[in-house]
Amino acid sequence: MRVYIFDTTLRDGEQSPGVSLNVKEKLQIARQLARLRVDVIEAGFPFVSPGDFEAVKIISREVKGVTVAGLARTNFNDIDQAWEALREAEQPRIHTFIVTSSIHLQYKLRMTPEQVIEAAVAAVKRAKTYTNDVEFSAEDASRSNLNFLCQVLEAAIAAGATVINIPDTVGYATPNEFARFIGEIRQRVRGMEKVILSIHCHDDLGLAVSNSLAAVMAGAQQIEGAINGIGERAGNAAIEEIVMALRTRRDVFQGETNVRTEEIYRTSRLVANLTGMNVQHNKAIVGKNAFAHESGIHQDGVIKEPTTYEIMRPEMVGVSHSDLVLGKHSGRHAFRLRLSELGYTLSSEELNTAFERFKNLADRKKGITDRDLEAIIEEELRLIPAKYNLAYLHISSGTTIIPTATIGLKIEEEAHVGQASSLLEEAACGNGPVDAICKAIDKITGYSCTLLTWGINAVTEGKDAIGEVTLMITSEHNKKTYIGRGISTDVLEASARAYVNAVNKLIWELGEGKRPKN
Ligand code: KIV
Ligand code: ZN
Numbered sequence: 001m002r003v004y005i006f007d008t009t010l011r012d013g014e015q016s017p018g019v020s021l022n023v024k025e026k027l028q029i030a031r032q033l034a035r036l037r038v039d040v041i042e043a044g045f046p047f048v049s050p051g052d053f054e055a056v057k058i059i060s061r062e063v064k065g066v067t068v069a070g071l072a073r074t075n076f077n078d079i080d081q082a083w084e085a086l087r088e089a090e091q092p093r094i095h096t097f098i099v100t101s102s103i104h105l106q107y108k109l110r111m112t113p114e115q116v117i118e119a120a121v122a123a124v125k126r127a128k129t130y131t132n133d134v135e136f137s138a139e140d141a142s143r144s145n146l147n148f149l150c151q152v153l154e155a156a157i158a159a160g161a162t163v164i165n166i167p168d169t170v171g172y173a174t175p176n177e178f179a180r181f182i183g184e185i186r187q188r189v190r191g192m193e194k195v196i197l198s199i200h201c202h203d204d205l206g207l208a209v210s211n212s213l214a215a216v217m218a219g220a221q222q223i224e225g226a227i228n229g230i231g232e233r234a235g236n237a238a239i240e241e242i243v244m245a246l247r248t249r250r251d252v253f254q255g256e257t258n259v260r261t262e263e264i265y266r267t268s269r270l271v272a273n274l275t276g277m278n279v280q281h282n283k284a285i286v287g288k289n290a291f292a293h294e295s296g297i298h299q300d301g302v303i304k305e306p307t308t309y310e311i312m313r314p315e316m317v318g319v320s321h322s323d324l325v326l327g328k329h330s331g332r333h334a335f336r337l338r339l340s341e342l343g344y345t346l347s348s349e350e351l352n353t354a355f356e357r358f359k360n361l362a363d364r365k366k367g368i369t370d371r372d373l374e375a376i377i378e379e380e381l382r383l384i385p386a387k388y389n390l391a392y393l394h395i396s397s398g399t400t401i402i403p404t405a406t407i408g409l410k411i412e413e414e415a416h417v418g419q420a421s422s423l424l425e426e427a428a429c430g431n432g433p434v435d436a437i438c439k440a441i442d443k444i445t446g447y448s449c450t451l452l453t454w455g456i457n458a459v460t461e462g463k464d465a466i467g468e469v470t471l472m473i474t475s476e477h478n479k480k481t482y483i484g485r486g487i488s489t490d491v492l493e494a495s496a497r498a499y500v501n502a503v504n505k506l507i508w509e510l511g512e513g514k515r516p517k518n
Contacts, residue, residue: 102148136156202233326373327368393492426440
């Protein structure tokens with residue numbers, strides 16, 4: 001049986017607390033999702049914000065070979081706006097939803113069951129005037145009265161819905177119960193055989209993937225989820241886990257997806273980098289330890305025969321196996337070749353800066369691995385023009401002195417128009433060296449930002465490993481949050497790079513017109 005994968009990383013996933021992606025970042029993720037070959041990309045909820053509208057519009061225009069969906073409540077303004085955003089898509093889908101559980105009807109919607117059916121029917125009919133591909137979701141379906149739910153679904157199908165989605169909105173279901181529920185819906189709802197039956201599970205009890213797979217065994221044909229399992233509260237079902245479970249245990253699930261699993265790891269990295277939501281080390285499929293064998297007995301077994309302890313090969317999900325690939329004597333040709341083997345195509349300008357970063361790193365670190373290269377490229381392939389770049393950093397810190405940072409930032413644009421100086425310098429004291437760095441950068445840019453989170457990951461093993469700092473700032477200019485990422489073998493340099501990256505995103509979004517006076 002063919003199982004369709006509906007990716008909602010850019011809609012439900014972006015509803016993760018603290019996550020906010022700009023249009024360019026969303027487009028980059030959508031392009032990668034198309035490469036991964038998911039069937040549907042839910043690109044956003046166009047009515048809720050101009051940013052979402054813009055993202056759905058651009059993704060619809062630019063990303064082809066995949067269905068692009070836009071979410072809409074049942075009111076006509078939502079649906080009309082969703083269509084406005086989707087109209088240039090090759091395969092547009094309007095996804096409309098209304099809640100069906102009595103708890104929500106009573107306290108949230110204050111609607112009668114009859115009014116809900118009426119609204120659902122009207123919404124599907126309205127959406128049908130724009131596109132044939134209309135998905136209807138009954139929010140909180142798993143806690144709804146089955147008889148009433150079946151009536152709503154039947155009415156939505158009669159009105160023209162082509163996909164019927166059953167969400168476990170609050171992650172309350174258990175696998176057996178959810179499978180039975182799906183089985184009942186399939187049997188009872190007239191017309192169900194003509195449409196695609198979809199499910200959408202949340203992970204509040206850690207059961208989203210299990211519930212999704214149980215539903216497939218009960219006949220669900222479309223699974224909704226997000227990369228790395230991000231999403232509202234505890235998140236959505238993790239797409240990479242579902243896809244690999246279906247592939248590895250085809251004997252049990254008998255379902256096949258169209259996903260190119262070799263793109264999974266890269267997609268996971270991209271989503272983690274752009275959302276700032278790091279993947280836990282022991283996370284299935286894409287965690288750092290997912291294919292690491294620590295015990296000697298296991299290592300011995302894997303060397304003799306990988307299948308002794310590996311049920312999947314790392315290459316199947318795109319995890320590179322080569323250890324040490326390049327060193328300080330490697331030239332530009334070897335560098336470019338390895339990058340193209342890893343799937344990166346860089347413009348010559350991008351290649352020059354990336355090569356410079358590589359040489360710099362090779363001076364400080366003995367062997368450069370694929371993971372190091374990926375980290376460099378991910379930092380260099382900036383999606384937005386960087387107004388500021390770190391020129392230098394000087395720190396004085398210790399147990400008995402006040403931490404002080406002196407920072408030099410290059411202003412790229414001003415260098416282009418030939419101004420005498422493109423370097424701005426400031427010094428600041430702080431509670432710690434990172435605080436001092438942020439304050440010195442704020443003094444230069446004129447933007448006063450608050451550091452909300454700061455975290456570091458070692459990209460590879462060893463004392464000379466690259467440190468990858470991911471941080472989140474908020475600005476008093478618009479109260480939004482921005483994620484920044486920076487890498488270096490020096491954690492303070494990585495912090496400065498990450499902070500500058502986040503501030504560059506803020507500046508790009510605010511536009512030069514709203515720039516504060518220095
Ligand atoms: O969780 C949910 O119910 C949803 C719907 C809008 C599909 O995200
Ligand atoms: Zn959801």
